[in-house]
Amino acid sequence: MSLLYAGIDAGTQSIKLLVYDADSGQVVATTSAPLELISGEDGSREQLASWWIEGVHACFAQLDASVRASIVAIGVSGQQHGFVPLGRDGEVLAPVKLWCDTSSARECGQIMQALGGEQRCIEIAGNPILPGYTASKLPWTRQHRPEVYRDLATILLPHDYLNFYLTGERFTEVGDASGTGWLDVRTRQWSPELLAAIDPDRDLSPCLPPLVELGATFAILPAIADALGLPHAIRIAVGGGDNMMAAIGTGCVVPGRLSMSLGTSGTLFAYSDTPVIDPAGSWAAFCSSSGGWLPLICTMNCTVATETIARLFGFNVGQGEAMIDETRPGAGGLTLLPFFNGERTPNLPDARAAMLGMDLLNATPGNCYRAAMEGATYTLKYGYDAFAAAGLDFEAIVLTGGGANSKAWRQMIADVFDLPVEVPRQTEGAAFGAALQALWAHLHGGGDSITLPELVAQHAAVDPSLSTRPDPARVGEYRTHYARFLQHLNAVRTLYAA
Template identity: 35%
Template sequence: MSRVLVAGVDTSTQSTKVRVTDAATGELVRFGQARHPDGTSVDPEAWWSAFRDAAAQAGGLDDVAALSVGGQQHGMVLLDRRGRVLRDALLWNDTRSAPNADALIARLGDDADPAVAALGIGSEGLSDDPTLRGRQRWVKAVGSSPVASLTVTKVAWVAEHEPDVAARIAAVCLPHDWLSWRIAGHGPLPDDADDEQCRANLEALFTDRSDASGTGYFDATANVYRRDLLALALGRDEADAAGIVLPRVLGPAGTGATADPAIAGGAVEGGCIIGPGGGDNAMASLGLSMGVGDVSISLGTSGVAAAVSPVPAYDMTASVTGFADCTGHWLPLACTINGSRICDAGCAALGVDYDGLAELAAQAEPGAGGITLIPYFDGERTPNRPDATAALHGMTLRNTTKANIARAFVEGLLCSQRDCLELVRGLGAEVRRVLLIGGGAKSAAVRALAPAILGMDVELPETDEYVAIGAARQAAWVLSGEAEPPAWPVRVEATLTGEATPQVYEQYVRRRG
């Protein structure tokens, strides 16, 4: 009997990857990848082109029975009534909307604002400080407080700076939503279509709980959009904003659509079904078969510590975002804008490659002779310091050596992730096992120091495309109709051990302030 194939698509910040997979075993069958343009503001058509190229590299999707798309979270895709993209998508790492995040927080912290009373969030148990009270109201409403990364702040930025664009918004969606919609055969109407009579099939847009929970206007506990908060960001009344299409939110194993047979499933009876997809962090969790008590630390463009939780997380300090996962649970996570590129910066500064950085770092003692890197090169999300820059502290004529500087860069990267781990743990998330993944996990220096900085053994799954694997696993789940996703093996390359060095993290905490 011939095997059934599914595909997992990962439309990440840097590229699109397509993994054609055996639905029964999770075995890789074919793979393709195509790069995205650099920058924090990107035309979504580049993602479509990259997807087509990656699918072709993977041998096409004609024989694929189901697929799902995992995508970079938060990216704002605005469509007009004809399905045309209104402006380049603002990605998660675009920080221009930081002032809008502050304004949205201030708005909900103002007890005298009549719009606040209309939201019905109340003041019981909240801070007397207006800023913290505003953050707490956002957390109570949607599980997260606005930072520049979240979609709601980007919508507010467009409303303030590009009102002509905001006035033409017919739909707001996310990168994975938009790509799934295109794979289903939808898209902008042709230029010769009658403007007055024609409207794109925007109602066919769909998403999942995990990605929707990163918008800032979706309550994953109640599974409803908070259109009142979206209206607040747009500066409109709720009735006026009600006509904007938001993707319907599917359950974990729901079917979103059937793919255009010219794109996928043309040789499969009944065609290729499209699963709900999900945000990249939730998809990686699914790809790693994570359960309650597991925490993944992913070192990619960003750094993310994510824990699977059976209950929603409400962090009233607004440091941890209370996202949903792809299985019906929750995925409280803390995210740094600065991830593995911290090591890239260290290599560039010292004129070495990754192996050279590791060799230098190994020559220094824990604590880098007293030097600490605070690695906020591109601003930072955790802690929320969008305008920050990186800094080396504690340098003297005696300790300023290449070895100490190299070690400070690696320790700074890992200490920033320890910050995230401690925040998630502080919400009561059980931490029995830490898994280290992402491109940064390939670094010999990171592997050598991770257990010491994180304070516990670290499992190192074999390097693989876990977002694409998670998307493929979801597709197989949807196809099966079973109550649980298929059990696919996750190969662990090594368990990293080392003596804990709590003094390094303590030094870092003192200096980051």
């Protein structure tokens, strides 16, 4: 069997594993394991790090032994912003507060106030501290879990923790690190000012793992290799946050491409060779995990909206897809503000979902499901408008994530954004991107001079059968319905002001 490359993606809903044969250009195996979510009325969203480890083992156990034996390199993708607190001996000290956790929204303002305000925060590090970012989780922990904060020895992000489990090494990289809130994205170094604003009485820098360069690889621990049924010679690439890995998996490693991920959260991101920082903080000024920068817009409610409405009415997402065909754009006058997890774009961490415009005729399961899909799409469009206002221009959208499997959603994206939609042959962009990064790191380590963009261009092909173009008639309809969404958003904004 050919040499194989694996990508692990630790998402909110599941652990996914993809195994890629670079010689044939084929994915030879995909497996997954579901994850639970611990939710609290205060906006807390947590998971146990041990669940991720169990999921990784479950995923590898589903592979044939011959496939496992042929894997030579692994890349890890992980949900961004999560706070994994480790003690001195590497033990996890508490449940992991996730990206969608808004319980520490108040601490965001406190950190920025200590710096001199949001504008000063952007001047220092390139980003404001938004709800869900790792930075706010530290003062929250200091107040609510003082024993954890006292014993804290290392701060890791979710993908860092899986790398730590696989290699025994504590390290991170600039892409995922830029989502913590304490990385200066211009210099790609930790910001002493941000760390001091988080806790003026404690030097947190010893808790931060070293930043390693793209292309570095690490040996897998022999005991872990044995437990997973993998060769001892496997190398672990640096990996990155799920958005950064999805950028690689969708070919967003050169300027001019716009990628959109429809997962539990929704994201828009574009590659740049230079930092792209908005003085107003309308988007996240992140680093990429491919050597550049990744301006990114994140919404906290995407497929969670359609799945919640489907569960409410007692049908599955597949049945909802059929219902979409029986409805029209605008959902009969229904508008869903899909803020089930609060929201980051717009910045309304305390917001809650609201279905507006119901009457005796339009309140049907099909219309409600369409309203959920439209609401999630409109929220992404709201973020995209900030890109457009800054003069960023794109010729097409490259779509990935679970929502990209929906024909109705692909067409809706094309119509709402009035842009052609392309879908990569591998729709699980994050796991595939992690596998491609592992492939490149393996070749780079062997002396191959191919650049990462060149390698991605060879492997990240689109599926022409899934591509779609805007329907001119529906483009006009959606402009009207999107305007209605903005009216409703402005009407409720004062109820949930940040």
